[in-house]
Amino acid sequence: MEKMILNYKEEELIGKIASVDTGTAIAFIPDDKKMSELQINQLIAVNSPRAGTHIIGMVVKMSRRLDETILQNDIDDKKNDDNVVLPSNAIKLVFVGELRDKEGIKVNVFKRNVTALPNIQSSCFRIDGDKLTKLMECISTIAANAVTPLSLGKYFIDENSTAYIDGDKLFQRHAAIVGSTGSGKSYCVAKLIEQMAELKSVNAVLFDIHGEYSDESFKRDGITQLKIAAPNDLETANKLDKGILMVPYWLLNYEEMQALLLDRSDSNAPNQAMQLSKQIMTAKKSIVKGTEYESKITLDSPIAYDLNAVLQELHKLDTAKEQGARGEKAGPFNGKLTRFNQRLENKMSDKRVGFMFSLTNEEQELDWLQKFCRQLMGTSKFNNGGIKVIDFSEVPSDILPLVIGLVARIIFSVQQWSAKEKRHPIALLCDEAHLYVEQNESIDAVSAIGLKSFERIAKEGRKYGVSLVIISQRPCEVNKTVLSQCNNFISLRLTNVEDQNTIKRLLPDNLGNIADNLALLDIGEAIVVGDATLLPSRIKVEEPKIKPQSNTVQFWQVWGKNDSTQDLDTAVENIIKQSKSE
Known part of the structure; x- marks a missing residue:
């Protein structure tokens, strides 16, 4: 029969509980030698009022040989805990869970919740040596029993124990991977992708902003490499088969098209918006006439219409004249669309956004969107691998938020309009998220539209099987609405105080002290908090x-x-071509 992990003798006692509140406790440690052996972040077992149960606490504060009169202040809790000096030979504990000797037929069952707080004078014991190893193994076994266990590394307090993470809860509840530049954040992401790629039906999209996940080591089974079309890719045939993605203008909904083309400060903006919507709808109707989609589409339906035909109609309206009482006079829109038409023409001729406006017959086919979605969202059944790494490194920074937001919106829309029993869960890994999921009160209309897609996914994605993994070196610059929906945090070293405070505010109150270590972490070390980890x-x-x-x-x-x-020389040539391709 399996032995109980936390089975202590009386001589192993280190102290007694002196003060308790809902999430923390203060314990006296009378023996100076035992006090000197304790460390911050050490795990302590506390006897629970429930028989056969130990409460697990983490040491977050230590104090030694101070005036005994301070004790009463701590017990009364009249001051902020972070500012109070702890009493003589005392430690402050944060409760992180409880270990039950037996639950049904199971033994050594760890639970994250604490069902009963310790009594005053409850005994405290160190968890170290074999007991620590067995406790960590017990915690890890729960996640390790998954079909394919997910692990990022080893526990810092016990390097013999593998730190397993619950893969379901990690993606169900959204996650954030943060860390200052050089902290090992990209390695952490690569470790996650490496294990995801082993799953037979994995489905994920990684937005690769700098092309760092598009090198040779990522060209392996389970991973499909894609890129947004560069200027020299525009005439390439069979782009989708070659992993080259166009993002046609006709995928934009009306709101996105307005943000990209309309100048709200123009006094004629209402007329321009009205005529744009009218002419786009007319163009879409002409495309679907005589098909199964006739009379079933809306202005936002992704139909491959001809933008040149729309522009021609707008030019006609801008120069139109009509018969008046005294001869010809300017039409109702004469001269009111001039600046809008010029902006539209400039966009259509701008090769930087050729992936959106310089379309070939291939992108105008009625079934192109189905092929695009299979490439973007298909599992290994349709692609070389279910993880799609999309290289956005050649997309102009001024429209990057709109383009990534558009791709995210398409993925969310496909999931939303899929039958519940036919949905396949998909994760969006947002590298350098602070560039397009930004917290900025004065962002332009283009960035605001892209941000709206991510805010909606953060709030509603779980219902439709869409998960967000926010990856950033500046969490304080990431949108607060999106970050607040993340229930899992993998934080590597953060040296900036604002970034540290952002993460602290998102953690539960009783875990705030854990974040104090963020600036002290070594390269490749991370603090993992959230639903995906029991401890x-x-x-x-x-x-x-x-x-x-x-x-x-x-x-x-x-x-x-x-x-x-x-x-x-080659670098200069690439600048001229606006592409790194051969």
């Missing part, structure tokens, strides 16, 4: 087999070499 943990992320192109440049070592790999 708030500090882990050491294992080095992934697939490595992103994000290694920190060794300035001093490179400068000390005799030779150089610098190629300025």
Whole structure:
């Protein structure tokens, strides 16, 4: 029969509980030697009022040999806990769960909730050595029993125990992976992708902003490499088969089209918006006439209409004249669409956004959207791999939020309009999220429209099987609405105080002290908190087999070499072509 993990003798007692509130406790440690052996973040077992149960607490504060008169202030809790000096030889504990010796036929069952708070004078014991190893194994076994266990590394407090994470809860409740530049954030993401790629029916999209996940090591089974079309890709045939994505203008809904083309400060903006919607609808109706979609579409239906035909009609209205009482006079829209038409023409001729406006017959076919969605959202049944890495590195930064927001909206819309029993869950991994899921009160209309898609996914995505994984080095610049919906946090080292405070505010009150370690983490170390982990943990992320192109440049070592790999001529050519492609 399996033995109980936390089975203590009287001589192993280290102290007694002196003060308790709903999430924390203060314990006296009378023995100086035992006090000196304790550390911050150490786990402590506290006897529970429930028989056969130990409450698990984490040490977050320690104090030694101070005036005994301070004790009463702590017990009365008249001051803020963070400002109170703890009494003589005392430790402050944060409750993180409880271990039950037996539950039904199961033994050593760990639960995140604490069903009964400890009594005053409850005994406290250290959890170390074999007991710590077995406790961590017990916690990990629950997640390890999944079909394919998800692990990012080893526990910091016990390197013999693998830190498993509940993959279902990680993606069901949204997640955030944050860390300052150089903290190991990209390696952590790569470790996650590496394990996701092993799943037979995985379905995920990674928005790769800098092309760091598009190198050779990521070209493997389970991963499909895609890219947004560059100027020199526009005439390529069979783009989708070659992993080249166009994002046609006809995918834009009316609100997105207005944000991209309309100048709200123009006094004729209402007339321009009205005529734009009218002419687009007319063009869409002409396309579906005589098909199964006739009389069933709306202005936002993604139908491949001809924008040149729309522009021609707008030009006619802008120059139209009509017969008046004294001869010809200007029509109702004469001269009111001029500036709008010029903006539209400029966009259509701008090769930087050729992936949106320079369409070939391939993108105008009625079944193109079905092929696009299979490439974008298909599992390994349709692609080389269910993880689609989309390289956005050549997309102009001024419309990046709109383009990524559009891709996210299409994915969400497909999931929303799918029959419940036919939905396949999909995760969106948003690298450098602060660039397009930004917290900025004065963002322009284009960025605001893109942001709206992510806010909706954050709030409603769970219902339709769409998960968000926010990845950022500046969490304080990420939209607060989106971050507040993340119930799982994997935080590597954060050195900026504003970033640290952002994460602290999102954690439960009793776990706020854990975030105090964020600036002290080593490279590759992370604090994992949330629904996906039973125990708030500090882990050491294992080095992934697939490595992103994000290694920190060794300035001093490179400068000390005799030779150089610098190629300025090719770089200048790429700037001119606005593409890194051969």
